[in-house]
Amino acid sequence: xxxxxxxxxxxxxxxxxxxxxxxxxxxxxxxxxxxxxxxxxxxxxxxxxxxxxxxxxxxxxxxxxxxxxxxxxxxxxxxxxxxxxxxxxxxxxxxxxxxxxxxxxxxxxxxxxxxxxxxxxxxxxxxxxxxxxxxxxxxxxxxxxxxxxxxxxxxxxxxxxxxxxxxxxxxxxxxxxxxxxxxxxxxxxxxxxxxxxxxxxxxxxxxxxxxxxxxxxxxxxxxxxxxxxxxxxxxxxxxxxxxxxxxxxxxxxxxxxxxxxxxxxxxxxxxxxxxxxxxxxxxxxxxxxxxxxxxxxxxxxxxxxxxxxxxxxxxxxxxxxxxxxxxxxxxxxxxxxxxxxxxxxxxxxxxxxxxxxxxxxxxxxxxxxxxxxxxxxxxxxxxxxxxxxxxxxxxxxxxxxxxxxxxxxxxxxxxxxxxxxxxxxxxxxxxxxxxxxxxxxxxxxxxxxxxxxxxxxxxxxxxxxxxxxxxxxxxxxxxxxxxxxxxxxxxxxxxxxxxxxxxxxxxxxxxxxxxxxxxxxxxxxxxxxxxxxxxxxxxxxxxxxxxxxxxxxxxxxxxxxxxxxxxxxxxxxxxxxxx
Amino acid sequence: xxxxxxxxxxxxxxxxxxxxxxxxxxxxxxxxxxxxxxxxxxxxxxxxxxxxxxxxxxxxxxxxxxxxxxxxxxxxxxxxxxxxxxxxxxxxxxxxxxxxxxxxxxxxxxxxxxxxxxxxxxxxxxxxxxxxxxxxxxxxxxxxxxxxxxxxxxxxxxxxxxxxxxxxxxxxxxxxxxxxxxxxxxx
Numbered sequence: 001x002x003x004x005x006x007x008x009x010x011x012x013x014x015x016x017x018x019x020x021x022x023x024x025x026x027x028x029x030x031x032x033x034x035x036x037x038x039x040x041x042x043x044x045x046x047x048x049x050x051x052x053x054x055x056x057x058x059x060x061x062x063x064x065x066x067x068x069x070x071x072x073x074x075x076x077x078x079x080x081x082x083x084x085x086x087x088x089x090x091x092x093x094x095x096x097x098x099x100x101x102x103x104x105x106x107x108x109x110x111x112x113x114x115x116x117x118x119x120x121x122x123x124x125x126x127x128x129x130x131x132x133x134x135x136x137x138x139x140x141x142x143x144x145x146x147x148x149x150x151x152x153x154x155x156x157x158x159x160x161x162x163x164x165x166x167x168x169x170x171x172x173x174x175x176x177x178x179x180x181x182x183x184x185x186x187x188x189x190x191x192x193x194x195x196x197x198x199x200x201x202x203x204x205x206x207x208x209x210x211x212x213x214x215x216x217x218x219x220x221x222x223x224x225x226x227x228x229x230x231x232x233x234x235x236x237x238x239x240x241x242x243x244x245x246x247x248x249x250x251x252x253x254x255x256x257x258x259x260x261x262x263x264x265x266x267x268x269x270x271x272x273x274x275x276x277x278x279x280x281x282x283x284x285x286x287x288x289x290x291x292x293x294x295x296x297x298x299x300x301x302x303x304x305x306x307x308x309x310x311x312x313x314x315x316x317x318x319x320x321x322x323x324x325x326x327x328x329x330x331x332x333x334x335x336x337x338x339x340x341x342x343x344x345x346x347x348x349x350x351x352x353x354x355x356x357x358x359x360x361x362x363x364x365x366x367x368x369x370x371x372x373x374x375x376x377x378x379x380x381x382x383x384x385x386x387x388x389x390x391x392x393x394x395x396x397x398x399x400x401x402x403x404x405x406x407x408x409x410x411x412x413x414x415x416x417x418x419x420x421x422x423x424x425x426x427x428x429x430x431x432x433x434x435x436x437x438x439x440x441x442x443x444x445x446x447x448x449x450x451x452x453x454x455x456x457x458x459x460x461x462x463x464x465x466x467x468x469x470x471x472x473x474x475x476x477x478x479x480x481x482x483x484x485x486x487x488x489x490x491x492x493x494x495x496x497x498x499x500x501x502x503x504x505x506x507x508x509x510x511x512x513x514x515x516x517x518x519x520x521x522x523x524x525x526x527x528x529x530x531x532x533x534x535x536x537x538x539x540x541x542x543x544x545x546x547x548x549x550x551x552x553x554x555x556x557x558x559x560x561x562x563x564x565x566x567x568x569x570x571x572x573x574x575x576x577x578x579x
Numbered sequence: 580x581x582x583x584x585x586x587x588x589x590x591x592x593x594x595x596x597x598x599x600x601x602x603x604x605x606x607x608x609x610x611x612x613x614x615x616x617x618x619x620x621x622x623x624x625x626x627x628x629x630x631x632x633x634x635x636x637x638x639x640x641x642x643x644x645x646x647x648x649x650x651x652x653x654x655x656x657x658x659x660x661x662x663x664x665x666x667x668x669x670x671x672x673x674x675x676x677x678x679x680x681x682x683x684x685x686x687x688x689x690x691x692x693x694x695x696x697x698x699x700x701x702x703x704x705x706x707x708x709x710x711x712x713x714x715x716x717x718x719x720x721x722x723x724x725x726x727x728x729x730x731x732x733x734x735x736x737x738x739x740x741x742x743x744x745x746x747x748x749x750x751x752x753x754x755x756x757x758x759x760x761x762x763x764x765x766x
Contacts, residue, residue: 062754107747111754134740321646 018116022076024192028185029083029233035168035178039145040091044174047098048086054102055082062111077116081105084124084233087175088226088273092141100135101127121280122240128273142171154224155269165223176226186232195236196245199252203231206256214264227259230272240280242287251286255279345370348397348406349377361475365466378405381469385462387412387455392422394462396431402470407431407463421452422459431463439467439474454487487513488573495569499523499561504534506562508569515542518566523558537562600679600705601742602672607721609669610709612659613676614702619655620648621680621698645678652677672739711745712736 036044059078060067066074073079085101108130109123110116131139142153146169153171154160160170168178175182189195204222211221222228235241235252242251255276262271279286288307345352345368354371358379367381379398384391393410407428421427430446438445442464449456461478468478488510496505505522508515518538523531537559541547547563600617604610624644656673659665665673714720716737735741 058751061751062758064758103751104743104747107750108743112746112750130740130743134735134738134744321649 018075018077019071021194022080024194025080025189025233026076026083028188028192028194029080029087029175031181031184032087032175032178032229033083035181036087036091036174039169039177040143040174044091046095047089047091047093047174048083050098051086051089051102051105052079052082054099055079055085055106058103058106059110062106063115075116078106078110081110081123084175085127087229087233088124088128088173090139090141090173091143091171094135094138094141097131097135097139101131104130117239119239120283121277122234122237125234125273125277125280129277132273144171145169145177153269154220155263160224162219162223165220170224172224173226173229176229179223179228182228182232189232189236195232196248199236199241199248200228200231202249202252203227203235203256206253206258207260208256209253210257210260210264214260216260216264221260221263225259225263225270226272227256230255230259230276234272234276235279240283242283244287247283247287251279251283254282254286344382344393344395344408344410345380347395347408348380352377355380360469361472362465362469362478365469365475367466367469376400381466382410383462383465383469385458387422387458392455392458392462394459394466396463396466402436402467404431404434404463404467407459409459421449422455424449427456434463434467436467436470436474439464439478442467488570491573493569493573494521495565495567495572497561497564497566497568499558504558504561504565506565506569508566510570510573514545515566515570518542518562520562523561531558533558534562541566597679597746599672599675601708601746602739603669603676604705604709604712604742605666605669605716605737606713606719607706607709608659609665609673610705612655612665613673614705616652616655616673616676617679617705618698618702620651620677623647623651624680648677648680649674650677708742708745712742716741 033044033048036048055078056073059074082102082105085105086098089097089101105123105127109121109126110119113119128139142156154165158171164170166179168181170177186195186197186200190197204227207221207227208218210216211218231252235255242248258275258278259271262268262275268274288304345355349370349372351372352370355368356371358367358369360367360381362383365381365383367379370377370380378400379402381396381398383394385394386392392412395408395410396404397406397408399405409423409428427446427449431442434442434445443457443460446460446463448460465475465478468474490510490512492507492509494505494507496503498504503522504520507519507521509517509519518541520534520538523534541563547567600610600613603613624647627644627647652674656665656670659673660670710720716735736745
């Protein structure tokens with residue numbers, strides 16, 4: 001700073017400084033660090049101090065001020081935040097998680113907000129949330145204490161006695177397992193006057209109330225997971241929690257309650273990260289609600305109550321507006337985004353007004369849940385069958401356990417006689433009642449229509465494919481079987497397609513009605529990945545006698561070029577007579 | 580880098596406004612839709628704010644602004660979806676980005692908290708993020724293939740956490756650049 005004093009007097013000198021405070025917190029975290037080393041081995045030291053040191057390095061890169069020969073770690077705040085992040089990692093976290101986490105912690109959690117004192121959210125939690133979103137597999141490597149076998153945590157259903165939970169010889173994050181070590185740290189911080197003991201107690205109280213309300217075991221709720229660790233080292237953070245005493249206690253209660261709420265009502269096993277972040281975000285509002293009146297200002301207190309009521313009222317109104325608009329968006333969705341699909345769905349479910357896409361393991365099959373307002377009417381699936389004259393849209397209605405209730409044929413290019421044949425109600429009625437397990441018997445159960453063999457077989461195959469789309473394995477088989485090569489007379493045909501970097505020309509030899517060899521006569525794709533992919537796709541087409549083969553990952557362009565070229569060659573060939 | 584400095588340093592709260600857009604700038608098209616939402620909602624909120632009687636405490640007005648911004652966000656998102664340009668995953672983020680203008684205009688007061696060029700800088704920055712994430716994350720630009728699959732794109736960039744990572748990297752490069760250009764003895 002160029003001006004040494006920017007504040008008015010009095011300037012009282014004191015031993016207290018940011019650096020001193022931060023190193024006291026580091027001392028308070030030593031018991032949990034020790035417990036982590038005892039239970040999970042010396043590798044824990046890398047996670048904990050690695051995160052801390054990497055944080056200091058990134059802090060230095062961002063901001064040289066505050067670092068000197070006397071203070072090689074700067075003001076220590078980066079070290080503390082890094083250490084908290086390290087303690088919240090799983091013992092089996094990958095080696096690159098500490099540096100990555102430290103980078104996110106300093107850059108996103110702290111410096112873009114303006115550095116120490118300006119961050120709205122606890123930087124360690126911001127980093128943990130980003131890691132949880134982006135690399136969940138690498139930070140939740142839970143292992144059992146004393147040996148390193150992979151296991152679940154008590155929050156994920158592992159049985160653990162209260163003594164185990166208290167001492168900490170249970171799987172969990174490095175710093176969260178031992179309640180005893182956390183309490184030792186809390187006692188030291190309280191003795192040093194750095195935290196108000198009422199805040200951690202408020203967190204625990206909030207959690208206990210929530211546990212009793214939601215019918216959970218309160219002692220297990222408090223001791224398992226990182227609630228205690230968060231209560232002592234995160235809820236008491238000076239920057240991201242409210243400043244008023246009453247407000248701080250309200251804040252603590254909220255953290256505890258929300259944590260248990262998230263554990264109970266979402267798919268996340270642990271709620272500390274998001275609960276504390278949400279409360280950080282509302283710290284400003286809580287300060288408005290609960291701030292202690294300045295001496296003698298009774299009016300002020302009355303005004304605060306009104307403020308509280310207003311904030312709550314506004315929150316409820318916003319929730320209502322959002323809910324109404326969200327409903328409206330469903331309505332818009334059903335009418336515009338999937339307009340053509342809605343028309344198809346209504347041929348089977350006339351009263352449908354809402355469809356929601358569901359998982360399909362076959363890229364060609366679209367599957368939807370169909371609703372009338374909130375009532376599930378059934379499922380709807382569609383795929384294009386490869387008919388004699390081109391694609392035939394096949395629409396299938398299924399009940400919720402995937403038994404076929406109706407089959408319809410969409411607009412298609414088949415000749416009038418073939419088209420009317422596959423639209424015959426007695427033919428389509430043969431499919432009703434079929435379940436995914438009966439898929440293989442479908443061709444026998446629903447005999448092809450004489451005189452329209454290709455078209456009707458294509459419809460049967462399409463229905464098979466729809467039944468298979470709910471399972472990844474069967475979906476793959478059905479996709480290969482459903483795009484048979486067009487039946488052509490024997491001979492050698494040439495065709496072309498567009499590869500990744502230019503045209504691909506092929507020469508296809510058909511012997512005895514089967515594709516015998518495929519030769520690539522010209523291409524300009526990458527030698528290596530491109531040519532390997534082309535060879536693989538060629539072999540796959542010949543083996544399956546199908547164009548419904550998978551593209552090679554990393555070379556989709558080349559793969560599709562080959563498929564397109566072979567199709568083009570066979571389309572140029574004289575077709576066999578329709579039997 | 581001027582844009583970045585102005586936005587992240589002088590208006591720290593704006594960072595919160597970034598968050599939903601970071602989720603939605605996976606592709607250039609969604610980035611453009613996001614910017615359209617921000618700009619339109621911003622001017623609608625401002626127009627509304629100047630017509631409301633000024634009051635000390637405007638919680639109720641804020642709800643009105645939120646409703647306007649949210650309605651704009653939903654409408655534009657669906658118009659964009661009608662052309663099939665918006666991936667499903669980006670939709671909730673685009674809805675949320677309707678709230679960004681409220682952060683801009685000082686929670687709806689419509690005052691001059693942000694200067695005239697903030698919106699322009701913001702838009703440019705978001706466009707940059709959109710281009711970088713689409714090009715590096717999936718190797719395409721507006722859905723057109725940019726380069727060969729041999730140059731493997733950094734797939735993580737097209738995910739939400741990749742956006743934060745890119746944001747952090749830009750912030751860091753910006754900070755280092757300013758540390759180096761800073762004259763001695765003037766902290």
